[in-house]
Amino acid sequence: MQELYHNEVKRKLKEKGKVSAAWLHMASSISAEIMANAGFDVLVIDVEHSPADYQTVLSMCQAIKSTGAAPFARAPWNDLVALKRILDCGVMGVSVPYVNTKEEAIDAVSRCKYPPDGVRGIAGSPRAAGYGMNRGQYLNRANDENLVMVAIETPTGIDNLPGIMEIEELDGIFIGPMDLSTSMGKMGQIASLEVQAAIKRIEDLVIPSKKFLATVADNFESAKVLYDKGYNLIIMMSDVVDLSKLAKQRADQFREYLGK
Numbered sequence: 722m723q724e725l726y727h728n729e730v731k732r733k734l735k736e737k738g739k740v741s742a743a744w745l746h747m748a749s750s751i752s753a754e755i756m757a758n759a760g761f762d763v764l765v766i767d768v769e770h771s772p773a774d775y776q777t778v779l780s781m782c783q784a785i786k787s788t789g790a791a792p793f794a795r796a797p798w799n800d801l802v803a804l805k806r807i808l809d810c811g812v813m814g815v816s817v818p819y820v821n822t823k824e825e826a827i828d829a830v831s832r833c834k835y836p837p838d839g840v841r842g843i844a845g846s847p848r849a850a851g852y853g854m855n856r857g858q859y860l861n862r863a864n865d866e867n868l869v870m871v872a873i874e875t876p877t878g879i880d881n882l883p884g885i886m887e888i889e890e891l892d893g894i895f896i897g898p899m900d901l902s903t904s905m906g907k908m909g910q911i912a913s914l915e916v917q918a919a920i921k922r923i924e925d926l927v928i929p930s931k932k933f934l935a936t937v938a939d940n941f942e943s944a945k946v947l948y949d950k951g952y953n954l955i956i957m958m959s960d961v962v963d964l965s966k967l968a969k970q971r972a973d974q975f976r977e978y979l980g981k
Contacts, residue, residue, distance in 0.1 A: 724851070726858045728813045728866040730763055730791040734893060734933040740954050741944075742793070742935075746961035748773040750784040756960055757788035765956055766794040768807060769818055775806045779848055782811040793868070799825055801840065804832045809847035814868035816895050816935075821877045823884035829871055830890045834864045838890065868892045870935060874900035879922050886930060893933035893954070896923055924950065 730740055742763035745753050748771050756764055766773060766781050773781070782792045793814035794807045804815060817829040831839040845856030849863070870893035873879060885891070898911045898920065907913050927934040928951035935954035938944035944955040 724855055724858060726855070726862040726866050728791065728868060730814065731866060731868045731892065733762075734868070734953055735931075737931075737933065737953060739948050739952075742954055742956040744937075744956055744959035744962075745773075745781060746771045746959050747964075748777050748781075749960070750777075750780040752960040753781040754784035754788070756958075757785040757790040761790050761958075763791050763793050763814070763954065765816065766792065766812065768803070769795045769797045771961075775810060778807055778812065779810040782848065786811075795872075799829050799832070801832045804829075805842050808833060808841065808863075808867065809844070809849050811847075811849040813866065814870070814892075816870050816872055818872045818897070819874050819878075819900070820871035820885070821875055822881050823888070826871050826885045826888055826891060830869050830888060833867060833869045834890065835860065838864050870895045870933075872897045872900075873923055875904040876919065879919055882923060882926055886926060886932060891932065893935055894923065894927045896920060896934070896936040898936065928952075 733740055740762035742765055743756050743761045745756060745764050745766045753764060764785055766778055768778060778794060785792045791814065792812045793816065794812040795816045795818060796803050796807055799817045799820060807815060815833055820826050820829060833839060833841060835841050835843050843860065845853050845860065850856035850859040869891060871885065871891065872895040873882060874897040898916070899909065901919060902908060902911050902916045905916060905919065907916055910916060924934065933953035934951065936947060936952060937956045938947055941957055944957040947955050
């Protein structure tokens with residue numbers, strides 16, 4: 722039976738709604754399934770900063786299926802082959818890192834769209850098209866249903882953001898605060914006045930626009946502040962980082978107990 726290919730998260734973001742998200746850094750279908758069953762709207766498979774390969778992305782998408790969560794991925798780079806293969810695995814949204822110019826953003830969008838809207842290679846056999854059993858639904862709807870956002874992570878990207886925002890098919894903007902602070906010579910100093918001023922320049926352009934704004938937060942309290950400011954998608958957890966925090970907390974508690 723053919724499934725209607727439909728991206729409800731993209732609908733919500735088109736309406737400037739709010740969605741919850743978490744990183745999948747563990748490159749594990751088990752952690753993907755756990756996080757999906759927890760109830761997040763979006764799970765972002767990190768193919769840039771994790772050991773995940775394309776087979777791993779596919780298995781993680783399988784684990785997420787039927788949970789209600791939408792599988793997204795952060796691409797390793799703004800690369801035609803990488804974006805094509807990630808999308809063929811069945812992700813419904815992609816974040817393209819380190820986009821600095823309008824031309825780079827145009828390339829990112831084009832690489833995620835089938836002709837005539839783009840240059841993505843077309844095939845009915847991948848998982849995204851139901852291994853050939855759902856290709857009619859997928860191939861006809863993918864350009865409209867798949868979501869594309871680009872990451873602004875440098876002062877150059879901010880300077881060129883007005884032009885990037887002119888790309889109609891681009892759905893949203895992701896702020897990478899760690900990369901942005903580092904590119905400004907202030908590694909990790911996200912709270913500094915200079916970095917916050919740079920972030921505000923992005924906010925002032927994107928929040929009033931038709932495009933959604935996304936970023937990361939350490940916890941829900943930080944995410945809530947951003948949602949209230951006008952952000953739409955916040956990645957507020959990581960399977961790796963939050964497990965490591967909890968593990969260290971438990972180990973420290975045990976050592977403290979022994980010390981007493």
